[in-house]
Amino acid sequence: MKRISRNVIFLFVLSVGLASCTKDQENPQLEDGKSTIIKDLPGDLGASMADGVDGKVKRPFEDFYFRLSDKAQIKDTVTYAKTLSWDLAFTGIYNSMIKVNSGADPLSPGYGGEGKGLILAIEKPYHEVTMAPTLAEMQSDNLSFVGWDKYPQPYYKGWYFYDLRTHISVPVKGRTFVFLTAEGKFAKLEVLNIYKGNPATVTDLHWPAPYFTFRYYVQEDGSRDLKTQ
């Protein structure tokens, strides 16, 4: 009897363990064999919007850059701002405003440099975005950056909403960003989460953040083909 019950308990624990494993991988469509997936890239964890948050200081968030080709995170923004060494800048509050590297755009940290970045939103799931808009469309619909939806103007397309009741950032589903890398290659981006562990839902305002989970695909041949499946 004793033996059996022990086995039962063991099996129970194991099954729970397995279940949680499958839950962690509940986004099977993330892996498509072509895209790069970045999990829990930490932003500025030392800053806070409020006084009195443990281990954090109320101050502006420090920006960082990200280079797609080798997944490099660059924190020395002063040195590299006007270089082609980065493709995406994670700026502003909770590093949540993602800018492209553009030498021509005063809103880009790369302003004055050589970057060719542009970015726009497409209301389709990531895998359905198979062709980038033309360069002319990219230029005319350029958002410069993506962050809070409908901010700073109502026509801006962001990657997240805020839930007013809970003060939680909720990623916009079914929206994909097509952008140009610093060197002008077409690419697409899906930002999945700002919370650690990429939880499907967050109910705790103090869930660790900002930890970015996102995926992207760069078309290296210079064409607009963004097929990933």
Place this chain on the structure above:
Amino acid sequence: MKTQKIIPFLLLFVGSFLIQSCSKDDPGRPEEELPDLPPATVTKSGEYTVTELPGDLTVSMGGQDGTGDGGFKPVYYSLEDGRVVPEAYVKSDHWDIAFTGIYNSSIWANNGAAEYNPAKGGIGSGGAYLVVDPVIDAKYYDAVKHQPKQVPIDKSLLDEAYSNVQSVPVADPQLMTNGYLSLDYFLGSSNGYAFYDFYGAMFPGNKERGHIVYNLPRPIIIKTAKGNYAKLIIYSFYKGSPRSPTLADKAPYISFKYTILKDGSKDFTKITDN
């Protein structure tokens, strides 16, 4: 503006725009239901002063209970007639400037053709433009940090910037219709008409001096709903227009000065008797 709950405040700030844009979809009321307008105080071109125009004073921004939605009611004002205009007139050409969003700090002109404008579907043909004069900016503004070099900013500098605007500096297509004038470099915005000291950078360590809005010497051009032009300078969003407000000062009470040209002219140096 309370210090304790910064995050909710911030989120409410953005949320208020969302809520507002939802309420925009309300259909306009039929003409016969329109309430009476208050008497006009302006009938001809000239310079006028508006003191402590109250914003929505009924909304608490504490948000400690987590249920506040930050839904400040817009204030619609007619520069042509010098009066507050009820919401029911939102699609009419009876208002020229609207103060919406949190603490009524988002400034719109009346343009019925613009998709996101409060007057969407209405008949107004207005627009807005922020005048940033590099000579004036050099006197008070740190363009690297995007904040004033020091505060308070002399009222005389606001008046100087206003006086320097002698004509409408841009063509109509450059006027903003589908968006609003906002706080300066805050949450992704660019040049704004006021600096919001979110982090208390002007008075480090003094919590009574954080979260203060300082109006900048940056005048605003408003093309009115009827197609005339005005220039405007906002002095303060606080009761009593203190040059260096604290959290104890009450907001939003909007004080501003403007010149309206009721004859379609763009020349602010010549006020005709119209």
